[in-house]
Amino acid sequence: MKRIERTAYLNKLIAFKDKSLIKVITGIRRCGKSTIMEIFRDWLLAHGVTDNQIVYLNFEDYDFYELRNPRKLYEYIKPLILKDRTTYMFFDEIQHVENFPDIINSLNLKPTVDIYVTGSNAYMLSSEIATLLSGRYVEIAMLPLSFKEYVDATDAGDNIPKAYMDYISRSSFPYSLELDTPSEVSDYLSGVYSTIVVKDIMSRKRLPDVMMLESVIRFTADNIGNILSTKRIADIMTADGRKIDQKMVERYLSALCETFFVYEAKRYNIKGKQLLKTLGKYYLVDLGLRRMLLGSRSFDAGRILENIVYLELLHRQKKVYIGKVDDLEVDFVAIDADGITYYQVAATVRDEKTLKRELASLQQIKDQYPKFILTLDDDPTADYDGIKRVNALEWMMGKA
Structure with a gap:
């Protein structure tokens, strides 16, 4: 290997x-x-x-x-x-x-x-x-491979967009690079997934229902990038015929976070500079696992990019939160010893209305910390009164 x-x-x-x-x-x-x-x-x-x-x-x-x-x-x-x-x-x-x-x-x-x-x-x-x-x-x-690590390991630097599609459709687990076909990768991820569910979660946490745990996993995987509460998850799953209460959802999500299968991003009041107790977001450790669980029907370029950017910020040793400014949301507030950086993430902002919407929350922040919009648009970097729009793949490669 x-x-x-x-x-x-x-x-x-x-x-x-x-x-x-x-x-x-x-x-x-x-x-x-x-x-x-x-x-x-x-x-x-x-x-x-x-x-x-x-x-x-x-x-x-x-x-x-x-x-x-x-x-x-x-x-x-x-x-x-x-x-x-x-x-x-x-x-x-x-x-x-x-x-x-x-x-x-x-x-x-x-x-x-x-x-x-x-x-x-x-x-x-x-x-x-x-x-x-x-x-x-x-x-x-530790996390599985960052996008840059994946590109460097596969010598795919000549075609970054293709490398990105491979990265999100195959897996970021290092051993997946040794496998030749999508079927082999899927089988490998299935084994990793089963070990985590059975060995790390069910046996250690003594949870009562593996099928209910898998339902929570699939629901969370299908809702990356969405504001969630344990009550909302319980209500939606119960309405779909999978009866579960809020406390049990909390137990399952806690177990998933402890095994590093998912990560919780809590909300942060930017003006008040304090954490909020409710309505965070969850992101998966690997998008290949999401594809294995949900299939290609779950492809949403914007939310997948948001998940990847979140993981990249963790790779960069940031503490990452979901920002709230008045009634608007900032996708990520990234904090480290050097200060704060704000990020909005969108697959594309070539539509004027979309660009205006992504700028709105950042424009409400009056401090002087850096502010970015990260997109998949292959356009030159732009500056909107101090808010920089850059290509997300170039940013992940350390070139922007």
């Missing part, structure tokens, strides 16, 4: 190298967590670290099954800790180890130990575990 160099994640691991923090790499199954560990281990070896300084254990490998017992794991590891040099410890799928926070915290007390762990779901960062690791860890949240 061709290894895709995930530079942004590698640089983050390098930045935290030798810091006395547990590096927790999270993300949906098959997004590349094990691979980034491998890439970082190779980087260490290329920069003066020796083989005996590295300990790597994958707890989904049956060879290490007995080490899921914390006492046996500690007995195995203790002789491997070097006294005069740093020992870099990599624990893949750490959630399989019983009471893993205890042993991780204990190892982290050793002055010559640097720890990196992965997990396929948010169990390790639930409120209880976060309390146990409080102040001692940093989370590195």
Whole structure:
């Protein structure tokens, strides 16, 4: 399998190298967590670290099954800790180890130990575990491939629009690039999906009805980019003959977010600079999963682009919200240490009425932070009194 160099994640691991923090790499199954560990281990070896300084254990490998017992794991590891040099410890799928926070915290007390762990779901960062690791860890949240990573990996730079259509119709999961036909990709995604639903959600959350869970998944996938409330979801599904109450919808959505299958974007009052408690939006981690679940009938260029832009902002380490300004909506308010950027997303704004509508909410914002309209229009960049309209694909490639 061709290894895709995930530079942004590698640089983050390098930045935290030798810091006395547990590096927790999270993300949906098959997004590349094990691979980034491998890439970082190779980087260490290329920069003066020796083989005996590295300990790597994958707890989904049956060879290490007995080490899921914390006492046996500690007995195995203790002789491997070097006294005069740093020992870099990599624990893949750490959630399989019983009471893993205890042993991780204990190892982290050793002055010559640097720890990196992965997990396929948010169990390790639930409120209880976060309390146990409080102040001692940093989370590195991974996603499947960004659009630029996909283009670079497929050498598709000569035809960016075609690469975009492939990206949204196939999958952003790295292994999908090894598959030759749409049927193979669909079968692969079906396996990923089934594992997440059965292993990560149904068994761990002890949810009562897998068919109802799948109904919630399909409803959410069909409504990316739409303002939703759990009550509205429950009412619509019940009206369609799938009786479910609001609290059960909340349980299902919470489980989907914890497994990184979907992401919730909460609403943000731009003028009041505060989060609002209701009516957020949900976006899928991968558009190939959406196509597998709903088929080609679900193709909506504008909402798919909105989902992709949301994921791109997460790739860029932004906190992303849905903006509210008076009675108007801003698609995304992206916040990081450098400030705020506002985005409207539309498949096309060549129609004058559409352009006017997309500009309206941004024009209501009186601060001086950057404001963009991102579209699929292959037109020159334009400026409307400080609001820039740019091609979304060029923006995702870092060229606009």
